[in-house]
Amino acid sequence: MGMIPGIDASSSALEAERTRLDVIAGNLANAQNTSDASGQVYRRKMVVFESRLNDAIEGGANAGSQVQVARVMDDPSPLPKVYMPGNPKADAKGMVQMPNVDPLNEMVDMMTASRSYQANLQVVSTGRSMFEQSLKIAE
Amino acid sequence: MPSDGLFISPTLQSLRLTMDEAALRQQAISSNIANVNTPGYQRMDVSPAFQNAYSEALSHLSEGETVDLDDMPEQTISTAAVQGPARPDGNTVQIEQEMVGMAQNSARYEFAAQMLASNYHGIKYAISGQG
Numbered sequence: 001m002g003m004i005p006g007i008d009a010s011s012s013a014l015e016a017e018r019t020r021l022d023v024i025a026g027n028l029a030n031a032q033n034t035s036d037a038s039g040q041v042y043r044r045k046m047v048v049f050e051s052r053l054n055d056a057i058e059g060g061a062n063a064g065s066q067v068q069v070a071r072v073m074d075d076p077s078p079l080p081k082v083y084m085p086g087n088p089k090a091d092a093k094g095m096v097q098m099p100n101v102d103p104l105n106e107m108v109d110m111m112t113a114s115r116s117y118q119a120n121l122q123v124v125s126t127g128r129s130m131f132e133q134s135l136k137i138a139e
Numbered sequence: 140m141p142s143d144g145l146f147i148s149p150t151l152q153s154l155r156l157t158m159d160e161a162a163l164r165q166q167a168i169s170s171n172i173a174n175v176n177t178p179g180y181q182r183m184d185v186s187p188a189f190q191n192a193y194s195e196a197l198s199h200l201s202e203g204e205t206v207d208l209d210d211m212p213e214q215t216i217s218t219a220a221v222q223g224p225a226r227p228d229g230n231t232v233q234i235e236q237e238m239v240g241m242a243q244n245s246a247r248y249e250f251a252a253q254m255l256a257s258n259y260h261g262i263k264y265a266i267s268g269q270g
Binding site for chain 1: 158161162163165166167168169170172173174175176177178180183215216234238241242245248249252253255256259
């Protein structure tokens with residue numbers, strides 16, 4: 001656990017939310033990308049969080065959970081088709097498959113990630129001030 | 140054990156116990172806030188065994204008897220009672236409650252730390268004659 005209570009859980013959450021923001025940024029950047037590295041239409045990526053128990057303290061006692069990104073997966077929802085007859089990727093009817101990225105969804109996710117990041121920073125700050133107070137006992 | 144000795148008074152024991160409990164709760168709160176977006180996570184709090192032993196010890200101490208702090212059960216946290224419905228993904232953490240709980244908890248911890256500090260300052264002053 002270390003000297004500041006709860007620091008492991010909070011720092012794992014900061015890392016996980018940062019990863020989520022990276023993924024969101026990638027989605028927004030590729031929202032119109034019809035040809036990624038393998039020539040396919042870009043598919044929206046999403047992160048899956050899972051909790052992981054902290055190393056138990058002696059005696060097998062439960063010390064709380066950290067969080068981690070279990071995997072980054074492709075969003076399986078269907079790709080929208082847009083009418084763009086001049087596009088080199090257009091099919092016979094002039095329809096092009098576009099990425100299934102909805103900027104509004106991404107913005108909402110981004111706000112969630114950002115607020116969660118702030119809340120965890122607050123926890124670290126509180127834990128640290130508790131620790132600093134306890135240092136003063138022996139002053 | 141009679142309440143003699145500079146360092147075994149009920150006051151000091153209750154302050155120390157308060158700090159132990161608050162530090163444990165801070166771990167639980169931190170785990171909850173870290174997992175606020177994890178699907179299926181159930182919020183945690185100080186284990187009921189420790190909570191009960193803590194309340195009982197505090198009431199003994201407030202009557203002026205000392206307790207044996209080694210008799211306290213293990214300091215653990217466990218899945219806690221939930222105050223409201225779970226979200227669609229199964230997560231039961233309410234961020235507002237956790238943040239308010241954290242504010243109260245850290246205030247209690249810092250109060251106890253301050254009281255302990257001034258207690259020891261008093262003793263040091265009595266020994267040395269200087270502030």
